Amino acid sequence: MIPYSAILTEIAIPVFIMLALERFAVYFFLRTPRQVAWVRRHRWLHPNAISRARYPMGFVSAILLHLGYPQWCFLFFTFWMITDITDGDIARKCDLNTEEGATIDPLSDKLMYAPMLVYLAWRGALNPMLVFVFLAFDITGQASRRFIKVKAANLFGKAKTFMVVVLLIVVGLEWIYGPLPILGRSIYPLMAICAGLAFCSTFFKVIPNYWYANILSILNLVCGLAGCWVVLSGKPAVYALGLVFLGQFLDLFDGRAAERWGSTPRGEIFDDVADGTSFGLTVGLIVVVSFTKLWLGLLLGGFYLFAVIYRLIRFVVEKRRKGVAGGVASFAGLPSPAGALMAGTACVLVPSQPVVGVIVAITSLLMISRVPYPHFGRAILPRVPKIVRVLVLGAFLFLLALGVRRDQYLIPLLIAFAADTIYLVSPLFRRQSGNAD
The missing domain is CATH 1.20.120.1760 (CDP-alcohol phosphotransferase transmembrane (TM) domain)
Known part of the structure; x- marks a missing residue:
């Protein structure tokens, strides 16, 4: 005992x-x-x-x-x-x-x-x-x-x-x-x-400081490519989703690294390609294999991937048009990392394929919408006390490590799904001011 x-x-x-x-x-x-x-x-x-x-x-x-x-x-x-x-x-x-x-x-x-x-x-x-x-x-x-x-x-x-x-x-x-x-x-x-x-x-x-952001983006890209391989090789989709989690952790810091230490001229392209691969292609493949009817999986997975790519391109184009240098505090449309988390965890957690299809479709529509969402790393995380951030991160990593050892991921997946659901519906309970991306 x-x-x-x-x-x-x-x-x-x-x-x-x-x-x-x-x-x-x-x-x-x-x-x-x-x-x-x-x-x-x-x-x-x-x-x-x-x-x-x-x-x-x-x-x-x-x-x-x-x-x-x-x-x-x-x-x-x-x-x-x-x-x-x-x-x-x-x-x-x-x-x-x-x-x-x-x-x-x-x-x-x-x-x-x-x-x-x-x-x-x-x-x-x-x-x-x-x-x-x-x-x-x-x-x-x-x-x-x-x-x-x-x-x-x-x-x-x-x-x-x-x-x-x-x-x-x-x-x-x-x-x-x-x-x-x-x-x-x-x-x-x-x-x-x-x-x-x-x-x-x-x-x-x-390594030189100005390469920090690029290396984080490249590591995110590697996570995405590895996730695609996991799905295409027929292994459980939860392993690919774990690589997406790791890519999201890396993506959380690459923008701030570029702002603090600078980056190379192609740094923004590295970041977009990495995000498109990890949060778009990998999760799109997870969506495809989650449906018994291949045509339905391809339809929803393709629509999700289109939404991610469209959103990434729109963000860069509008940011350059406005002459915005550096990061932003809010987004127009659901950010692709949050979309990946919602669609991916739904595919792994929810047993009902119709419900998964609805969640993936809503997530995709929110990404291409103009619904304002705060930047997690710049607008939300700084408001959380440091000790709380450390304890929550430590607890989540511990649960993740435990899941890796025992091949039981239910608790960390439920935590991620619940947190992302709260973020997804957050615009209903708050007012956004200023220009979004």
Whole structure:
């Protein structure tokens, strides 16, 4: 029997209390200019000092685990990882960001989790090869800070650190309470995700910044082509939809990468081709194979693909006509990523073919319509508190990793379908102002 009550009282509640106290302290003691000045005067509260204090704590955590104090190790490790949030807030609110801090903060994170990963791999709780691959990319990324201009952690690096902490939490719970059927199956996929994020974090540090957006678009294109192959080879459509999910995650950042670091002259074309392949062709093929009558699948899949291509071309043409540089805050018509999510999840989740046909048709019509929709990355996501974004992303990735391991995707698919449904009907409950794309 899984000891849920013990996990709640011995681990979950103490961790929640630590996080709540840390958030209260940061809010309460950094409210006024006088408090900020007091923090700035005390060197032991400098973000760099807090980061350096973490240097030995990963080794201490591994020693505690080796000596047979797993619960103390868990809580001790969690406390010091929470301080990573603290020093970031102090740096921003007290204007104490330094070039040195951009290097030592990620180093302190690595020194926190690397000893634990090595020890757990030595004890057989983690795959040694995956740990080696992960640490090889991680060390290379840290070493690259000696010769690159931008030393701060990128988005992939931050996601990597968060997912490593999630991985160690899962392994730690199994270590303390014995085999946990649900959590245990997610360990290998989580380690693979961490290794992939470590590679992306390192790779995006050493290439020219203006290629960031193009590489994200090309990776999105690769996801789309792989999704097409999955469908055409007769494999379950849910695997292709998983590649579309990954493409959407990449597409979320390529526009902002282009705005921040620039892009190549053909960057916008790369993005459109990638979107058309992942969100148009791949999902169109999923629609085709979802119907027993081939002519009906071809009709609906073809109409959906036409809607995606038409929408992408209309967006570029009207954007250039208006002379809009950079991204936009709202769209005329349902964005193609949202359309792909709705049509794809409907094909996989809904058993009734007539209902699927209606959903695909409505989705296609909304994409070519003029119904205003907010940009998710620019208009919606910034309004969500950072801690909520991190927790939701972590929970979704965990459920996805669990689905990969057990081949059960119902929960993440239902979450995606529900979220996209809310977005699809959102224009009914809000007013849009200004010009759309």
